[in-house]
Amino acid sequence: xxxxxxxxxxxxxxxxxxxxxxxxxxxxxxxxxxTETVYGLxxxxxxxxxVKKIFGAKGRPQDxxxxxxxxxxxxxxxxxxxxxxxxxxxxxxxWPGPMTIILPKTDLIPDVTSAGLSSIGIRMPSNIIANHxxxxxxxxxxxxxANISGRPSPTDVExxxxxxxxxxxxxxxxxxxxxxxxSTVIDCTxxxxxxxxxxxxxxxxxxxxxxxxxxxxxxxxxPSRDLKPKAPGMKYRHYAPKAKVKIVQGDLKKTIAKISxxxxxxxxxxxxxxxxxxxxxxxxxxxxxxISLGSRKNMVEISKNLFETLRSFDDENIDIVISEAFEEQGxxxxxxxxxxxxxxxxxxxV
Numbered sequence: 369x370x371x372x373x374x375x376x377x378x379x380x381x382x383x384x385x386x387x388x389x390x391x392x393x394x395x396x397x398x399x400x401x402x403t404e405t406v407y408g409l410x411x412x413x414x415x416x417x418x419v420k421k422i423f424g425a426k427g428r429p430q431d432x433x434x435x436x437x438x439x440x441x442x443x444x445x446x447x448x449x450x451x452x453x454x455x456x457x458x459x460x461x462x463w464p465g466p467m468t469i470i471l472p473k474t475d476l477i478p479d480v481t482s483a484g485l486s487s488i489g490i491r492m493p494s495n496i497i498a499n500h501x502x503x504x505x506x507x508x509x510x511x512x513x514a515n516i517s518g519r520p521s522p523t524d525v526e527x528x529x530x531x532x533x534x535x536x537x538x539x540x541x542x543x544x545x546x547x548x549x550x551s552t553v554i555d556c557t558x559x560x561x562x563x564x565x566x567x568x569x570x571x572x573x574x575x576x577x578x579x580x581x582x583x584x585x586x587x588x589x590x591p592s593r594d595l596k597p598k599a600p601g602m603k604y605r606h607y608a609p610k611a612k613v614k615i616v617q618g619d620l621k622k623t624i625a626k627i628s629x630x631x632x633x634x635x636x637x638x639x640x641x642x643x644x645x646x647x648x649x650x651x652x653x654x655x656x657x658x659i660s661l662g663s664r665k666n667m668v669e670i671s672k673n674l675f676e677t678l679r680s681f682d683d684e685n686i687d688i689v690i691s692e693a694f695e696e697q698g699x700x701x702x703x704x705x706x707x708x709x710x711x712x713x714x715x716x717x718v
Contacts, residue, residue: 369534369535371529371539373525373529373533373541374538375540376497376542378497378542378543381497381500383500383504386497386500386504386540389401389501389505389538390501392537392538393410393411393412393509394505396417397418397421398410398411398418398421398536399537400514400528400536401511401540402498402540402542403437403493403495403498403545404466404493404494404546404547405545405547405548405549405550405551405567405568406513406521406523406548406549406675407513407515407522407523407524407525407527407528407545408513409422409425409426409511409514409536410437410501410510411509412505413436413477413507413508413510414476414477414478414481414508415507416478416481419478419480419481419510420480422511423480426515427516427518428517430480431484432483433481433485433489434481434482434512435489435511435512436489436491436510437490437491437492437493437498437502437509437510437511438490438491438492440492441459441463443508444459444471444490447474447477447488448488449472449473449474452559454556454559454560454578455554455556457577457578458554458556458561458578459492461577462569462573464492464493464494465494465568466493466547466567466569467552467554467567468489468554468565469489469491469556470487470488470489470490470554470557470564471487471490471556472486472557473485473487497540497542514531514532515527515532518607518608519607520607520608520674520676520678520710522675523544523548523675524543525541527679544672546672547567547668547672548672548676549674549702550565550567552567553567554574560578560580560581560582561578562583563584563587564584565587565705566699566701566705567699568668568671568699570701588696588704588705607675607706607707607709608709608710608712609679609681609710611642611687611689612687613678613689613690613707613711613712613714614630614688614689615692615708615711615714615715615716616630616715617693617717617718618717618718620649622718623692623718624652624653626716627643627690628652628655631656634687635655639688640685640686640687640688641655641656641687641688641690642656642658642689643656643657643658643689643691644659644690644691644692645661646662646670647662647663647664648663648664649692657684659677661674667694668699670703671699671702671703674703674706674707675706678710693715
């Protein structure tokens, strides 16, 4: 398959290109496109055969549900059976934006899109190119992240090309993703509502709308094999570079010492070692290939840089990546959720 790549400027969008890409979607094709979270790989959410192509292109397990993207809040009403009051409040407060709401689906959405579940996750992106593209398609778009399944999600078009060139019809580029981690997923089929995937919309922000909302305990622990995921990323190893990832968690001074010890041990074994550090700690590491995610005082920056940093270690043919841990509050919960999954929960406490 010859993949067509088009680069767009969100300040001067070429609507002709988006109309052509929208036609590809309506005809059952696959188009990768930018969003404010990560790049997505889209197909017509209402076309079962088109959606199946997503799983094939990504190598994605078919029991992993997809998220349906819309461009206007009015589009949701034909896709779901009803909208609870809490969901209405979340939509009014955070849409368009990096938030997915799980609701009972109508029969309009095929089972392959929802992985056989009676519910579906829906979101309305705030990224201008994504919004215009969905409008041009004229149909809701099912879209997981635009990468090979299990790898770090792409936040730049070059990473989409790296993973999907020759596997999809079109790739639309639109600069770096604004947030760099996937949307917050909220299950509104239960009461109180439950966060199934943390993201840029934090628990603290959500509790201003629904005080009793909570994070599913399964989010921050190793999933069981028989788990039937209600949201993307709940069951399988995700966000992993080719290198093996390990996390060291605890007092920061002890963390630095432990990572330095581990780095030396791996070097003695002939391994090429990478370290995910921060601006405050990077100078303490004397050996290994060190990349700073940013300042610990700016967790939004760290979340934005996480996936690209993981992929950068692969660019350097690193064998082992050792990462510092982060405080699990605010968007730090989302960062640690992604890190833990990339490391398959290989965590050393100090």
